[in-house]
Amino acid sequence: MQLGRHISGQFNTELEAIRTHVLTMGGMVEQQLTYALEALHNHDAELAKRVMHEDHKVNAMEVAIDEACTRIIAKRQPTASDLRLVMAIIKTITDLERIGDVASQIAKVSLENFTNKQHSLLVSLESLGRQSVKMMHTVLDAYARMDVKAATEAYKFDDKIDAEYEAVVRQLMTYMMEDPSSIPSVMKVMWAARAIERVGDRCQNICEYIIYFVKGKDVRHIGDQNIDDVIK
């Protein structure tokens, strides 16, 4: 870690507090996502409603951390890696907040009145959901340690999520073609699948911020293949 080397102990404490706050937010969002998938799986309306109700806490954390970052820039005038850390945090919380929105979206879908037969479609989301939670967990872990290697590996995990997502979409389309009357319901599952797939993209963004902080290099838009070269 690059922290712990400031003349001002107070500055250290403040930066570390923000970082901890981000990890708490990340943990909460991961929890929300896990609960939402659980609600979908068990058709648990109570749990789904709780996820939707708790979303405002995630939003409030985003706003609070954003404010803390602006305050620390104004007060401490960070440069170099301190400034990169603050910048990385500002961007990370946007993605975390959006993953929180995804959890709410999934929870909402779980409240739909699916027929028993249609309900079986939700099973196809399970594995996809599990993968996205797994990726998120790995990314948050890499974030906690600011571990570039772990971030790069987690980054590539999105390929698996994309492949699984494509399979789910094909399956859902087949279902719709076989039973056109199911289309409105299946479309809801389709949106949920899409939302889960987007979690992987958000996690990739967070990986990019980790690399940016540690390496000082902006690896957005350079393509998956080139990331390995950059972090060498």
Added chain:
Amino acid sequence: MQLGRHISGQFNTELEAIRTHVLTMGGMVEQQLTYALEALHNHDAELAKRVMHEDHKVNAMEVAIDEACTRIIAKRQPTASDLRLVMAIIKTITDLERIGDVASQIAKVSLENFTNKQHSLLVSLESLGRQSVKMMHTVLDAYARMDVKAATEAYKFDDKIDAEYEAVVRQLMTYMMEDPSSIPSVMKVMWAARAIERVGDRCQNICEYIIYFVKGKDVRHIGDQNIDDVIK
């Protein structure tokens, strides 16, 4: 405008240059979106390919502006409204870049081989697309003048886009139910509709940053109804 009151004329010039760069980026993204919709409408493969090819320019602008913002923070240590401006810019360019991605997505859909009958479905996207370009134009205009009133009005325009989007989705679902063999093609149109709808959300984000800069208030997550109270 809050600019033009710094002791350092150089600082002014730098801030103004970044702001101009953002407007250039916004103009370019608006152009990309317009071209993508045109490609969809006229089934113009050349234009679609150009949009997809030019996307990297939008990405490069995002990275360049981001760097300029980090540099100005490190060098000029802005506070108060100057810092808010920089923060607003950092967030704005993320949304602009994503709207650029939407343009690419739409362009890609226009390259699909639709049957003549299916091609007529694309017409349903036209009005939705026009609305999103209109909203974007209004938001960029509010941004150029940092006009809170205009931003608030533009913000509410998203309701129209949402309503139009819902109508398009219903229409596409009906089409799929009547002709299940069309499902794979229609789903592509569905994704494009979703992408266009998201432009409205991105534009709303930019409106929130304008309000944040001018009023110093974070209006994210407070609900449409409350924004009027905040900006009073």
